Each structure stands twice: as structure tokens, then as C-alpha cells.
Amino acid sequence: MAELRRDGIANERVLSAMERVPRHAFVPEEQKARAYANEPLSIGYGQTISQPIVVAAMTEAAAPGPKDKCLEIGTGSGYQAAVLAELCQKVYSIEYLEPLAQAAEQSLRRAGYDERRLVLRTGDGYGGWPESAPFDVVLVTAAPESVPRPLLDQLAPGGRLVIPVGPRQGAQELELWVRSSAPDGGFTRTPLMAVRFVPFLGEGEPHRR
Ligand code: SAH
Numbered sequence: 001m002a003e004l005r006r007d008g009i010a011n012e013r014v015l016s017a018m019e020r021v022p023r024h025a026f027v028p029e030e031q032k033a034r035a036y037a038n039e040p041l042s043i044g045y046g047q048t049i050s051q052p053i054v055v056a057a058m059t060e061a062a063a064p065g066p067k068d069k070c071l072e073i074g075t076g077s078g079y080q081a082a083v084l085a086e087l088c089q090k091v092y093s094i095e096y097l098e099p100l101a102q103a104a105e106q107s108l109r110r111a112g113y114d115e116r117r118l119v120l121r122t123g124d125g126y127g128g129w130p131e132s133a134p135f136d137v138v139l140v141t142a143a144p145e146s147v148p149r150p151l152l153d154q155l156a157p158g159g160r161l162v163i164p165v166g167p168r169q170g171a172q173e174l175e176l177w178v179r180s181s182a183p184d185g186g187f188t189r190t191p192l193m194a195v196r197f198v199p200f201l202g203e204g205e206p207h208r209r
Contacts, residue, residue: 018059020086023035026078027079038053043077061174064084066088067088070137071151073128077104077107089117094123094125094129101120125140125202130154137161138163145204146165161179162177162192
């Protein structure tokens with residue numbers, strides 16, 4: 001955690017949540033030795049867990065509060081979902097690829113995150129999770145070329161969306177979108193940092209539109 005602190009992560013709740021979640025419990029057997037290196041790790045099917053500094057920066061930007069409801073798009077290994085579950089009231093997470101969704105469910109339940117704290121769904125996260133909206137936090141861990149409208153629509157007043165946006169081969173930027181708490185709820189968009197995420201699959205893919 002000293003490393004994350006040095007890299008500018010200041011939120012103590014986020015730092016201690018990351019200290020509590022065992023990253024090794026979410027990586028495949030052959031990667032366990034490298035679970036605590038500050039690098040992205042392969043989880044199979046061409047997908048990766050982000051490096052700890054990126055998970056920390058996204059979580060800090062999303063600022064999940066103890067009473068908040070959070071939606072994650074891209075469960076992947078389940079690691080980021082576990083970090084969110086440490087910080088908010090309930091996490092909803094959607095994974096597109098069935099085998100990853102199954103592995104993540106196993107890891108998360110084994111690590112003690114039950115259905116009261118964390119619910120999972122397999123499918124395209126492009127449309128969000130309308131039955132459980134609105135969300136105080138929406139966190140997206142794969143990069144679409146532009147922000148899916150349904151995810152903005154499902155933000156609660158004052159809600160935060162953290163999302164990498166950009167072309168699959170080019171420069172992507174991590175963006176923070178905040179919905180105003182005024183009744184007519186406009187959005188402000190703040191670019192945070194340059195990032196490299198795996199592309200968003202499903203409806204958000206350019207050739208599907
Ligand atoms: N948050 C993950 C990071 C996983 S990488 C973790 O902590 O491990 C991004 C994940 O997003 C991949 O598993 C990929 O399959 C998934 N993904 C990509 N497009 C998606 C979509 N449209 N809906 C849901 N999941 C998607």
C-alpha cells in the first residue's frame with residue numbers, strides 16, 4: 001500500500017479496502033506468484049486484471065460511500081468487484097464472457113462476498129442493469145469508443161461514472177462523469193489519465209452499431 005500512497009492514492013478507505021482484498025484469490029493458478037506485482041495480469045480469454053494503481057485510481061475517482069449502490073461493467077476476475085464491495089452497500093456486476101463470469105462467481109463467493117453484498121449477471125453490460133438503477137457509482141473496466149448512453153441514464157443524482165473511452169488500438173482516456181444533484185441533472189465530464197484497457201465487447205463494439 002506504501003506504493004499506492006506514493007503514486008498519489010490518498011483516500012484511506014480505498015487504501016484499506018485494497019489491503020483487505022487478497023488479489024491472489026482472483027488470479028489463475030499460474031499467475032499467483034505475480035499477484036502482487038504492480039502490473040496487469042492475464043485472466044484468460046484475452047482479458048486482464050488491471051494493475052493495482054489503476055484499480056485504486058478508478059475506485060478513488062468513483063468515491064463509493066458506505067450506503068452506495070455500485071454497478072460494475074466487466075467483472076473479469078472479480079477483483080475490482082470485491083474492492084467495491086468492501087466500500088459500498090451493494091455491488092451489481094456484469095460480465096460478457098460466460099467462463100470468466102463463472103470463475104469470478106466462484107472466487108467471489110469463496111472469498112465471502114455473498115448475494116446480499118454482491119450480485120452477478122452474465123451478458124452485455126452496454127444496457128446497464130435497469131431493474132436495479134439508479135446507481136451512485138458506475139465503474140466500467142473495458143473501453144468503448146464512446147460512453148454508452150444507458151450507463152449515464154442509470155446514474156443517480158450526484159452519481160459518478162468512471163470509464164475508459166477510446167479506440168481499440170489508440171489512446172484511451174479514463175473519464176469521470178458526474179450527474180448533477182439538481183432535478184434537471186446535467187453531467188460534467190473530467191478526463192483523468194491515459195489508460196489502456198481491453199475493448200468493450202457486444203453492442204458497444206464499433207462494427208455492431
Ligand atoms: N474488473 C476486472 C477487469 C477485467 S478486464 C477485474 O477486476 O478483473 C475487462 C472485462 O470486461 C473482461 O472480462 C471482458 O470480458 C469484460 N467486458 C468487455 N465488454 C463487456 C460488456 N459489453 N459487458 C460486460 N463485460 C464486458
